[in-house]
Amino acid sequence: MQxxxxxxxxxxxxxxxxxxEDEARLKETFTLVDEAAIERDxxxxxxxxxLVTRSNYRVTKALIDQLPALKIxxxxxxxxxxxxxxxxxxxxxxxxxxxxxxxxxxxxxxxxLLFSLLRRLPAADxxxxxxxxxxxxxxxxxxxAGKKVGIVGLGRIGKEIANRLxxxxxxxxxxxxxxxxxxxxxxxxxxxxxxxxDILIVTCPGGADTFHLIDESxxxxxxxxxxxxxxxxxxxxxxxxxxxxxxERAIRGAALDVFEHEPLADSPLLGLDNVVLTPHIGSATHxxxxxxxxxxxxxxxxxxxxxxxxxxxxxxxxxx
Ligand code: 8YV
Numbered sequence: 001m002q003x004x005x006x007x008x009x010x011x012x013x014x015x016x017x018x019x020x021e022d023e024a025r026l027k028e029t030f031t032l033v034d035e036a037a038i039e040r041d042x043x044x045x046x047x048x049x050x051l052v053t054r055s056n057y058r059v060t061k062a063l064i065d066q067l068p069a070l071k072i073x074x075x076x077x078x079x080x081x082x083x084x085x086x087x088x089x090x091x092x093x094x095x096x097x098x099x100x101x102x103x104x105x106x107x108x109x110x111x112x113l114l115f116s117l118l119r120r121l122p123a124a125d126x127x128x129x130x131x132x133x134x135x136x137x138x139x140x141x142x143x144x145a146g147k148k149v150g151i152v153g154l155g156r157i158g159k160e161i162a163n164r165l166x167x168x169x170x171x172x173x174x175x176x177x178x179x180x181x182x183x184x185x186x187x188x189x190x191x192x193x194x195x196x197x198d199i200l201i202v203t204c205p206g207g208a209d210t211f212h213l214i215d216e217s218x219x220x221x222x223x224x225x226x227x228x229x230x231x232x233x234x235x236x237x238x239x240x241x242x243x244x245x246x247x248e249r250a251i252r253g254a255a256l257d258v259f260e261h262e263p264l265a266d267s268p269l270l271g272l273d274n275v276v277l278t279p280h281i282g283s284a285t286h287x288x289x290x291x292x293x294x295x296x297x298x299x300x301x302x303x304x305x306x307x308x309x310x311x312x313x314x315x316x317x318x319x320x
Contacts (some may be wrong), residue, residue: 006305009304010049011066013038016057021286022076024291029297038066050300055079055097056262056280061087072303074296077283078102078157080313081206081233096309098292100156105288106112107160109202109281110231113255116276117227118142119165123273134183142227142252145169152190152214153204153232154180161201171195176204190214199229206233216241219251226251231282233257243268246275257282 014023014032019046026032032052032241034226038044048067053059055077061084062072073083074096116122119141127138147170151158154174162172162184173185175193180186187193194200200222204210214228214237222228228251230237239260247268255276256269262280269275283292299310 009300010069011044011047012300013048013051015051015053015059015063018054018076019093019289022289025290025293026297029301050074050304051074052296053082055082058082059084061199064088064091072096072300072309074299076289076292076296079206079233081235083313094303095307095313096296096303096311097313098295099311101291101295102283102288103156103160105285106157106231106282107164108155108256109278110161110203110229111164111283113229113231113257113276113278114199114201116145116254117225117229117255118144122276128254130197133202138300147171147199148173148197149199149201150174150187150193151184152193152200152202152236153210154184155203155205157231158201158203160291161203171197186194191218191221194218194226195223197222199227202230202232202236204232204236206235210236211234212236212238214242216245224249225253227253227255229255231257239267239269243272246272249274 008028012026013031014034023032027154029124033044033048045066046069049069049071049105051059051067051070051073053075055075059073059082063082064087070093072094073088075083076098078097078099080095080097083095088095120139124138127133145168149165149170149172151162151174153170153175154162158174162174165172171194173187173193174191175187187196201216204213216238242254243314246254253274257278258280264270264277269277283289295311303309
């Protein structure tokens with residue numbers, strides 16, 4: 001089988017939905033098949049050597065076992081918590097991701113969500129559109145300048161956010177496994193960080209090591225004047241505890257781009273007035289997604305032509 005340009009790469013299983021632009025870019029180089037095609041012609045499963053997916057989807061061990069010729073799993077995203085990386089490694093399957101090319105876009109969204117939350121921008125827009133301004137005065141909101149901001153996980157994206165925050169006259173601190181050579185204050189405990197800041201910004205990777213890292217206790221430490229922004233993974237926050245804290249005003253507000261279950265549906269979050277909600281759009285810009293998909297293609301082409309990937313996921317992954 002070959003791609004539209006006559007490329008002689010094996011067919012790729014496209015696992016999950018991609019934007020039309022991303023899918024078209026992949027099809028310039030590869031022949032894509034989906035699970036329905038494999039159901040129609042089970043022989044395809046024996047031919048698939050590569051799987052391309054996005055960080056929003058969970059690649060299961062069972063799916064991997066259905067593809068005996070699989071050699072590479074390429075995810076269009078930096079997060080790989082949805083892939084059983086150790087199981088793949090045991091079967092000699094390389095896993096690649098797209099680090100760095102999306103750092104700025106995700107950091108920009110975090111800053112945008114922070115201002116949307118502090119200054120109640122979505123509510124202000126509705127206030128005008130719904131004609132409330134004719135009868136009411138807009139509610140007061142909150143400054144960013146002078147606040148203390150804590151970054152949960154000072155990795156590449158966390159550093160991009162902290163560098164941007166420097167311009168807004170805030171005190172910056174961070175939590176991680178180890179202190180780093182940066183000017184910001186280090187906390188070895190996320191509870192201690194939460195107790196000392198006004199705003200938490202969650203940037204750490206998802207996965208077993210960070211599951212419910214932000215729980216009821218941490219939210220209690222953040223306190224009734226505290227805000228939390230999550231642009232990392234929904235699994236990092238105990239969402240039921242967050243809903244309780246928001247409903248009971250145990251924290252002041254939250255801005256969330258990621259959720260324990262996506263797409264978000266039938267959640268108490270949808271009825272709260274002290275949250276800002278976005279649909280996992282951290283990297284969702286034309287420029288950034290183009291770079292990500294190009295890196296996915298570079299990984300696949302490099303692997304199929306040289307046996308080596310460009311950006312394999314780190315073998316022993318450590319949260320910064
Ligand atoms: C989404 C992300 O994966 O990079 C990540 O880990 O969470 C986002 O970029 C997006 O759906 C990428 O296609």
